[in-house]
Amino acid sequence: MTAHFKQDGPVESNRLDGMKQGVIGKALPRVEGLAKVTGTAPYAAEYQAANMAEGVLVTATITRGTVSSIDTQSVLAMPGVLAVIQDSRMTTRAAQGTAGQAPQQEPQTVSYWGQPIALVVAETFEQARDAAKQLTITYDAEEGAPLDPQAVESEAKEGQTVNQGDLAHAMAEAAHSVDVTIDTEGHASAAMEPHAAIAQWEGDKLTLYASLQMLNYNIAELADALGIEEEDVRLRAPYVGGGFGSKLGISEEAVAAAIAAKQLDRPVRVVMSRQQVFQCIMRRSETHQRLRLACDDDGRLTGFGHDALVSNLPGEAFAEPVLQSSHFLYGGDNRSLSLNVARIHRMTAGSVRAPGEAVGMPALEVAMDQLAEEAGIDPVELRLRNIPERNPEEDLPFSSHKLAECLRQGAEAFGWDSGPRTPRQHKEGEWWIGTGMASAARVHNVSEAKVRVSLIADGTALVRTDMTDIGTGTYTILAQIVGEMLGLPVDKVMVELGDTQNPRGPGSGGSWGAASIGSAAFMACHALRKTLAERVGTSEEELSLKDGIANSGPSLVELLDGKELSELGHYEPGDIADDYTASGFGAFFAQVRVNRFTGEARVDRMLGAFGFGRVLNAKTARSQCLGGITWSIGAALTESLMFDPNDGHLVNCDLAEYHMPVHRDIGEVEVLMVEERDPVASPIQAKGIGELGMCGGAAAIANAIYNACGARLHHFPMTPDRILAALPD
Amino acid sequence: MKPFQYTRPESLVHAAQLSQDTEALAIAGGTNLLDLMKLQVETPDRLVDINRLGLGEITENTDGTLRIGALVTNTAAANHPRIRADYPVLARAILAGATQQLRNKATTGGNLCQRTRCYYFTNIDQPCNKREPGSGCGAIEGVARLHAVLGTSTECIATYPGDMAVAMSALDAAVHILAEDESERTVPVRDFHCLPGDTPWRDNVLEPGEIITAVTLPPPVQGKQIYRKVRERSSYAFALTSVAAIIAMEGDRIARADLAFGGLAHKPWHDPRLSTLLVGKLPSAALFDEAGDLLLEDAQGFGENDFKIPLARRTLAAVLAEATETEI
Amino acid sequence: MADYITVNDTKHPLPDDPRVSLLDFLRQEVGLTGTKKGCDHGQCGACTVIVNGMRINSCLALAVMHDGDTVTTIEGIGTPGAPSALQKAFVEHDGYQCGYCTPGQICAATAMLDEIAHGMPSDASDTLEGEIQISDEEIRERMSGNLCRCGAYANILAAIRDVAKEKAV
Structure with a gap:
């Protein structure tokens, strides 16, 4: 049976709140926790297969051109080397999220330095890695590939330009205005598990163990790349060592492993080196942004301008959606927004945690801080005065809106001082201390999702989908939703994820996973409850399930009577998306210290207050927010991709020189969850939370640095050299 | 990593003799060398494992100097009571470097020989005069964030990346070197590392067949x-x-x-x-x-x-x- | 020269190829995949194991150089049926998300508590002498060799602090 629901309107019934089990929202530990802490949870590269060969990718050392020849004889005589694979079906980039088809193939055509062009397969990893380095390749290089995003003619991204009223006039007439240019450097997802795949064929059937976020799309991408049917592919990814966008689409090692395994007729494992993960997966584009804000004497925005330049390879549809929340976060009648893309030959730009807001919001919120200073208004108050009633561009209502509560509650919990904000008021030894704040916003998304929920005759439940848990907590929240609906403690709910033999989930990405798959599970449970209610002789509304007992009478085991009961939950987003603007909102508060000699900045403490609909698990939801705040600190202070100006290669392609935060970079972090129900967001009233925590946080740190030492930075990350350069004399 | 012959010599002199071969490299902690071998920046035919040849002791000499064996780990050095008490700049420098995991492996001699972190040196598909003489310097026209501002040459602008040796330089420590012919020499740390000049491949004064045996710290000073x-x-x-x-x-x-x-x-x-x-x-x-x-x-x-x-x-x-x- | 490495109380023969890192030896030859490969260059700490009582990055070690050594991996620290205090605390405090850096974090934390007990100072210590006061800053500095991209640091700190307190009692 299928319980299908297409959401065309709000779901006000809030059924989860009427259940009796009492597990929903609770801060329960992860159900897979013991497997993770004891090292027994298997990740992609860790499956055992008899007679497995090892593949290592070979990457291009030119920026643009063609591979004229690969001298396979140069390595085939080396010990253990089995093959050099140079198949035109191999992919040269990772697929963009939700592509559903193969990305660019034909690896003999090179469009960026570091692009995969071949695979060397050997009996052992050491043999393959060495042979991959020894392979002799000749190129026909095409000189003059554009590399600098600001040196080429850019193209306007369709559907992003907004022109309302007359911004130039509003700026000229404004009581106070700010016109600033802000740059952000590129970021890497740098998930701790490198991209890896094990491919194994049985006849024409392929099983691929992989580290991927969206098996529902990846299966189509892989089948398309290989020229086979989806039915002949099984993807498995029960544990994924982080994704953050980098594993949204099928990546080069998976396709190469599948081709090699077929050719050699034995299982093949391909694990990318860390350097390869950096160089040939995804980068977040650098951005060059201009913010124009105009307000009246009371600080009410009269004009709002946000223009951004980003970059990508020719032919890539993705453009870092910098303006995503700028369209609706603040009012202002005169609006001008634009997004331009420069076509350059650096590695592919794609989704990295919170694409768009991760860099757009920090820029906007630095500009807002400057406006607050210009207008002499407390920055929290300035934001409160500019929360629009409705989406200012599309005149739509908001599904729910917790920005004001987050600002007020966050300010109180942080101990925000709303008095005058003159820089350099607090000093401790060599350090200036300061505070700053910023708003958070991240659009809410949902996606089609299917899950099978079965009540087994022994009174336990089994939940099956190809949805992944990339560290977000999917295993646990599904156990909680199903447990709550069916009256079972979570240890009676088994959850099976990451296997395309199960119904298609929504995939993990865009923060839509929990709300989408949770809603599908909710629908399945709702249908199961109807059947159980009939058996009890009552209505679904009257059915009370707790600890395996229905309405204080028969047990689930008795009601099932030896037979399994199963429903396929199927959730689809409907027309409601056209009727509302749905977003998570929040506020960040930071206290930083800046060394007056060296310009080093450290975050002493940071607080984030967030409203994102229903909290499904207070522990894992908080962890998602903590993760976002940690990323905010990295984006603010240390993270920056550096590209060679001559050939465009990523220079700092390892974890020593790409500075993601370490333990010591993270001071005290506090998370305040401003709980709400959003009936528009999803049938379980939940919204996405995985990305919200880094949508603006870097600005709270930038604003705190200004408050601490008077250095107003317009370039992220705010490394010591940039801080010293911005210090007033 | 290229295939290599793994050898464990019987004595220090034997190790020095084996290291005479320009295709051989001595390995101690290996935290830098194995990193570079995986990248094929270093491609020795023979790896001479000098661990377990003694040199793991810190000894107090009667003249007030302190001798740190070349194989004393960074952790052991930073935690030695005399170094903590009399040479805190050295203990602090060591603790400011790397991580506990790396310091547990890294040795005094190995750390002195640590190679640069220049992005072009560690990427064998980029030009680097240090790694491949005559190929050019990628950093001068490229990304030079980590790079040197003093004592550079038109050939190379790489930096020495370590912390320990900086403190040893301030302390005016001395490096003891054993050669394959059993001769010994002592070089002040301040003269141990080279400037790039027109021989950028040369990080330090060690000749083939020479092995660091110890570092001696002068008697403690006030201050x-x-x-x-x-x-x-x-x-x-x-x-x-x-x-x-x-x-x-x-x-x-x-x-x-x-x-x-x-x-x-x-x-x-x-x-x-x-x-x-x-x-x-x-x-x-x-x-x-x-x-x-x-x-x-x-x-x-x-x-x-x-x-x-x-x-x-x-x-x-x-x-x-x-x-x-x-x-x- | 012994021809074996003792891993979690079991002796395993050395690999034939001297190029095999201790990490790959554990994962491929011994079959203990709890030790993770995150970077293979000593830059992330996911491969942290305890060798003769000291934590090291197993990726920057050749297996053949560890003949006769005693290696403790995450599997030797505790099992799902009998987890260690730190393992339990990581679950309780949600000291992980994706779980990939977790075994390395726990191996590092296990060794770290011993280091503190032995009075070994760190870059965060105010003085180089005397007993170490276990502060948040001490834990953070000492755990900085273990990257966590999910951003679970605050929870990892809470888990370690809990166990450190229990030990101190």
Whole structure:
């Protein structure tokens, strides 16, 4: 049976709140926790297969051109080397999220330095890695590939330009205005598990163990790349060592492993080196942004301008959606927004945690801080005065809106001082201390999702989908939703994820996973409850399930009577998306210290207050927010991709020189969850939370640095050299 | 990693003899060498494992000096009671470097031989005169953030990346070297590392067949010892710049000023003129500025790393202010 | 020269190829995949194991150089049926998300508590002498060799602090 629901309107019934089990929202530990802490949870590269060969990718050392020849004889005589694979079906980039088809193939055509062009397969990893380095390749290089995003003619991204009223006039007439240019450097997802795949064929059937976020799309991408049917592919990814966008689409090692395994007729494992993960997966584009804000004497925005330049390879549809929340976060009648893309030959730009807001919001919120200073208004108050009633561009209502509560509650919990904000008021030894704040916003998304929920005759439940848990907590929240609906403690709910033999989930990405798959599970449970209610002789509304007992009478085991009961939950987003603007909102508060000699900045403490609909698990939801705040600190202070100006290669392609935060970079972090129900967001009233925590946080740190030492930075990350350069004399 | 023959020699001299072969490399902790071998920056045919040949002891000599065996780990050195008490600048420098996991493996001799972190040196598909003489320098026209501002050449602008040797340079320690013919020589740490000049492949004065056996620290001296490291992350990052300082006062005047700098050059940078300038003077902001001017008078940036010049000047001032308890 | 490495109380023969890292030896030859490969260059800490009582990055070690050594991996620290205090605390405090850096974090934390007990100072210590006061800053510095991209640091700190307190009692 299928319980299908297409959401065309709000779901006000809030059924989860009427259940009796009492597990929903609770801060329960992860159900897979013991497997993770004891090292027994298997990740992609860790499956055992008899007679497995090892593949290592070979990457291009030119920026643009063609591979004229690969001298396979140069390595085939080396010990253990089995093959050099140079198949035109191999992919040269990772697929963009939700592509559903193969990305660019034909690896003999090179469009960026570091692009995969071949695979060397050997009996052992050491043999393959060495042979991959020894392979002799000749190129026909095409000189003059554009590399600098600001040196080429850019193209306007369709559907992003907004022109309302007359911004130039509003700026000229404004009581106070700010016109600033802000740059952000590129970021890497740098998930701790490198991209890896094990491919194994049985006849024409392929099983691929992989580290991927969206098996529902990846299966189509892989089948398309290989020229086979989806039915002949099984993807498995029960544990994924982080994704953050980098594993949204099928990546080069998976396709190469599948081709090699077929050719050699034995299982093949391909694990990318860390350097390869950096160089040939995804980068977040650098951005060059201009913010124009105009307000009246009371600080009410009269004009709002946000223009951004980003970059990508020719032919890539993705453009870092910098303006995503700028369209609706603040009012202002005169609006001008634009997004331009420069076509350059650096590695592919794609989704990295919170694409768009991760860099757009920090820029906007630095500009807002400057406006607050210009207008002499407390920055929290300035934001409160500019929360629009409705989406200012599309005149739509908001599904729910917790920005004001987050600002007020966050300010109180942080101990925000709303008095005058003159820089350099607090000093401790060599350090200036300061505070700053910023708003958070991240659009809410949902996606089609299917899950099978079965009540087994022994009174336990089994939940099956190809949805992944990339560290977000999917295993646990599904156990909680199903447990709550069916009256079972979570240890009676088994959850099976990451296997395309199960119904298609929504995939993990865009923060839509929990709300989408949770809603599908909710629908399945709702249908199961109807059947159980009939058996009890009552209505679904009257059915009370707790600890395996229905309405204080028969047990689930008795009601099932030896037979399994199963429903396929199927959730689809409907027309409601056209009727509302749905977003998570929040506020960040930071206290930083800046060394007056060296310009080093450290975050002493940071607080984030967030409203994102229903909290499904207070522990894992908080962890998602903590993760976002940690990323905010990295984006603010240390993270920056550096590209060679001559050939465009990523220079700092390892974890020593790409500075993601370490333990010591993270001071005290506090998370305040401003709980709400959003009936528009999803049938379980939940919204996405995985990305919200880094949508603006870097600005709270930038604003705190200004408050601490008077250095107003317009370039992220705010490394010591940039801080010293911005210090007033 | 290229295939290699793994050898465990029976004695130090045997190890030195084996290392005479230019295709052989000695391995101790391996934390830097194995990293570079995986990248094929280093491709020895033979790996000479010098662990388990003694050299793991710290011994107090009767003349007040302290001998640190070449195979003493960074952890053992930083935790040795004498080093903590009498050479805190060294303990601090070691603790400011890498991580506990790496310090548990890394050795005194190996750390002295640590190779540069230049992005072009570690990428074999990029030009680098240090790795492949004559291929050019990718950093000079490329990204030179980590790079040197002092003592550079047109061939190479790489930096020595370590912390330990910077403190040893300030302490004026000596490196003991054994050759394959059983002869021994001693080289001051300040002369152990080379400037790139037109031989950028040469990091230090070790000749083929030579092995570091120990480092000797001179008898302890009076004064305040400080190691100050400026880095982008608060831990687990190489220095943008670092200062090792031993500063003693006599009354209100500076009586000793031994300084060395990391992150600025192809070697721990020691400029004897600084001591001459500072000793005998009353500490002041103006004096510290003068010291900065002197230190950096020949400094040259390469765009991306221009910031190191003001940063080094400011860090030096901060360290001198702290050491002399001067408000600036 | 012994021809074996003792891993979690079991002796395993050395690999034939001297190029095999201790990490790959554990994962491929011994079959203990709890030790993770995150970077293979000593830059992330996911491969942290305890060798003769000291934590090291197993990726920057050749297996053949560890003949006769005693290696403790995450599997030797505790099992799902009998987890260690730190393992339990990581679950309780949600000291992980994706779980990939977790075994390395726990191996590092296990060794770290011993280091503190032995009075070994760190870059965060105010003085180089005397007993170490276990502060948040001490834990953070000492755990900085273990990267966590999910951003679970605050929870990892809470888990370690809990166990450190219990030990101190």
